[in-house]
Amino acid sequence: MSPLRVAILGSGHIGTDLLAKIHRRQGALQVVAMVGIDPESAGLSRARSLGVRTFHQGLVQLLADPLAAELDLCFDATSAKAHLHHAPLLAERGVRVVDLTPAAVGPYVVPAVNLHALREAPNVNMVTCGGQATVPIVHAVHRVSPVRYAEIVATIASRSAGPGTRANIDEFTRTTARGLEVVGGARRGKAIIILNPAEPPITMRDTVYCLCEPGADPQAIRASIRRMVDEVAAFVPGYRLSQDPVVEDVAARGLREPSGEPIQGTLVTTLLSVEGAGDHLPSYAGNLDIMTSAAVAVGERLASFASSGLEGAP
Amino acid sequence: MTAPPKRVLLQDCTLRDGMHAIGHQYTLEQMVGIAAALDRARIDLIEVSHGDGLGGNSFVYGFSRETEEAYLSAVRQVLTYSRLAALLLPGIGTIEDMKRARALGVDTIRIATHCTEADVSKQHVQAGRDLGMDVACFLMMAHSVPTQRLVEEARKMASYGAHCVYVTDSAGALLMSEARERVDALKQALDCEVGFHNHNNLGLGVANSLVAIEAGADRVDGSLAGMGAGAGNCALEVLVAVMQRRGLPTQAELYPLIDAADRLVRPLQRRPVQTDGNALMLGFAGVYSSFLIHAERASVQFGVDARDILVELGRRRMVGGQEDMIVDVALDLAKGRATPDKESPDEPV
Numbered sequence: 117m118s119p120l121r122v123a124i125l126g127s128g129h130i131g132t133d134l135l136a137k138i139h140r141r142q143g144a145l146q147v148v149a150m151v152g153i154d155p156e157s158a159g160l161s162r163a164r165s166l167g168v169r170t171f172h173q174g175l176v177q178l179l180a181d182p183l184a185a186e187l188d189l190c191f192d193a194t195s196a197k198a199h200l201h202h203a204p205l206l207a208e209r210g211v212r213v214v215d216l217t218p219a220a221v222g223p224y225v226v227p228a229v230n231l232h233a234l235r236e237a238p239n240v241n242m243v244t245c246g247g248q249a250t251v252p253i254v255h256a257v258h259r260v261s262p263v264r265y266a267e268i269v270a271t272i273a274s275r276s277a278g279p280g281t282r283a284n285i286d287e288f289t290r291t292t293a294r295g296l297e298v299v300g301g302a303r304r305g306k307a308i309i310i311l312n313p314a315e316p317p318i319t320m321r322d323t324v325y326c327l328c329e330p331g332a333d334p335q336a337i338r339a340s341i342r343r344m345v346d347e348v349a350a351f352v353p354g355y356r357l358s359q360d361p362v363v364e365d366v367a368a369r370g371l372r373e374p375s376g377e378p379i380q381g382t383l384v385t386t387l388l389s390v391e392g393a394g395d396h397l398p399s400y401a402g403n404l405d406i407m408t409s410a411a412v413a414v415g416e417r418l419a420s421f422a423s424s425g426l427e428g429a430p
Numbered sequence: 431m432t433a434p435p436k437r438v439l440l441q442d443c444t445l446r447d448g449m450h451a452i453g454h455q456y457t458l459e460q461m462v463g464i465a466a467a468l469d470r471a472r473i474d475l476i477e478v479s480h481g482d483g484l485g486g487n488s489f490v491y492g493f494s495r496e497t498e499e500a501y502l503s504a505v506r507q508v509l510t511y512s513r514l515a516a517l518l519l520p521g522i523g524t525i526e527d528m529k530r531a532r533a534l535g536v537d538t539i540r541i542a543t544h545c546t547e548a549d550v551s552k553q554h555v556q557a558g559r560d561l562g563m564d565v566a567c568f569l570m571m572a573h574s575v576p577t578q579r580l581v582e583e584a585r586k587m588a589s590y591g592a593h594c595v596y597v598t599d600s601a602g603a604l605l606m607s608e609a610r611e612r613v614d615a616l617k618q619a620l621d622c623e624v625g626f627h628n629h630n631n632l633g634l635g636v637a638n639s640l641v642a643i644e645a646g647a648d649r650v651d652g653s654l655a656g657m658g659a660g661a662g663n664c665a666l667e668v669l670v671a672v673m674q675r676r677g678l679p680t681q682a683e684l685y686p687l688i689d690a691a692d693r694l695v696r697p698l699q700r701r702p703v704q705t706d707g708n709a710l711m712l713g714f715a716g717v718y719s720s721f722l723i724h725a726e727r728a729s730v731q732f733g734v735d736a737r738d739i740l741v742e743l744g745r746r747r748m749v750g751g752q753e754d755m756i757v758d759v760a761l762d763l764a765k766g767r768a769t770p771d772k773e774s775p776d777e778p779v
Contacts, residue, residue: 358758359761374500387754
């Protein structure tokens with residue numbers, strides 16, 4: 117079977133890491149174009165050195181080129197705002213899109229949870245790096261005991277957050293919270309992101325709090341989380357528990373909701389660390405790695421649909 | 431002849447930073463009583479929010495007793511002189527939260543980022559300006575970078591449209607010469623106002639605020655009876671007394687502030703807000719002040735020394751908002767994976 121022909125939009129950290137990963141795998145995907153806005157950017161230089169055609173005047177320039185007619189798939193690693201502009205242009209050309217910005221035009225996909233959801237959608241969204249790291253845990257708890265509320269804290273190294281991420285902090289929190297609900301299954305979600313400038317840079321850390329019904333089974337919850345961590349680690353090897361999940365009866369803390377209701381139930385605290393594969397940025401940037409690895413997994417699944425002839429025209 | 435000293439704007443944090451000291455549990459009645467007293471004492475600005483700002487209600491930081499809306503609306507109603515302020519940390523609170531606060535009558539929004547991450551405040555500063563608000567920015571953990579770096583970050587915030595940029599000593603770790611140098615440098619570099627916010631972890635709360643005023647700060651923060659995270663903030667009533675002794679112009683009235691501190695606030699301090707052993711460790715190790723109560727709880731839950739937790743958090747260079755790492759550190763200490771370091775922590779850089 118011939119690989120899917122792929123374009124990468126965005127030559128920042130995420131786009132460049134994606135390029136490195138797809139190139140290294142030499143599998144079901146082949147990058148034929150990389151689009152940026154600065155011809156001198158490290159990302160476009162890297163693409164040229166790998167023999168990939170580059171476009172430095174944005175998506176419009178690529179779409180005006182005959183190459184555009186050969187595209188099967190486009191990864192958008194620009195910004196939420198830019199993606200809102202790109203999405204209709206790509207839809208018009210019938211190019212399937214994996215959106216790595218928090219724009220959330222299409223349905224969310226978190227590979228360890230709902231890879232099946234992408235069969236019909238011409239545009240799928242990868243939530244956020246924090247979402248890719250934490251939604252699987254919420255789902256793992258939810259399948260054992262329904263999660264009433266999920267809250268996550270994602271901390272990333274300052275060096276791993278490019279200008280797009282920094283300009284999209286608000287979108288990040290909203291999109292991640294939504295992902296915890298829609299894909300994770302939580303009735304309500306909340307997301308917090310922190311940038312830490314320590315040198316040497318810190319590895320990405322994610323903490324997931326899930327509030328379940330009182331009396332949920334701690335052993336079953338811990339086992340489900342461990343199983344999920346193994347599934348995610350199958351494509352992001354640096355994804356691991358930094359502690360055994362803490363399961364406690366939260367009533368003992370005497371907390372109340374601001375509405376006055378006492379907070380009752382089983383609180384599950386899961387502490388994770390995500391080390392990257394070191395493709396574009398060093399291994400501290402697990403946030404980059406989990407996002408691009410998940411996107412590649414989605415792309416490869418789309419390629420398998422294409423080769424099995426099951427894919428409907430988008 | 432030198433110009434007469436300008437009047438410094440005083441901002442109270444009892445009802446925001448003070449939330450940390452009591453696990454965010456003010457009743458509406460307590461909050462309104464304190465706000466009314468501050469208003470009568472002619473304090474320029476009164477900040478009301480969850481300790482971690484708008485949207486701070488969470489397992490990681492704690493849930494407040496009442497909703498943000500209830501606190502802000504109740505305080506708004508009793509203010510006749512003071513302006514109402516709220517805090518927002520990008521990544522925790524959102525622009526939607528800011529809009530709701532504006533609709534509830536908040537005049538001043540304070541946008542706080544870690545001192546090296548000013549660029550994440552851009553969309554929030556611009557949103558605040560678009561809403562017609564007075565916008566002040568915090569550079570938190572200001573002890574942790576050299577002054578030149580602080581100036582670079584402050585310039586970014588000013589360029590986004592901040593009316594004021596604060597040197598924010600979240601760890602209460604600045605010495606007097608360091609506070610003076612930072613405020614002085616920002617005053618020289620910026621056209622906008624410069625503010626100073628600090629914690630009393632090294633016992634320098636009032637002293638550093640006086641130093642900041644002498645270096646030209648336009649706005650200075652304090653809290654009644656120091657009510658704030660860690661060893662508390664600069665005690666507002668003490669600062670006003672010191673300003674009067676120093677001959678610095680202020681409209682604040684001393685006796686009503688002293689009464690409010692002693693009668694309304696001090697009785698609420700379940701855990702004394704003072705430079706005791708654990709609070710001192712914050713300033714000594716350069717740790718974010720609101721980690722204190724969480725570290726003390728983890729110390730009980732996991733059976734390790736709170737001082738070891740705090741010093742290890744400092745060694746790992748944790749920043750504001752990373753309260754989730756307190757349990758991680760406590761579990762590591764309990765398992766012997768992190769060795770308590772009995773020697774002096776790293777010098778602040």
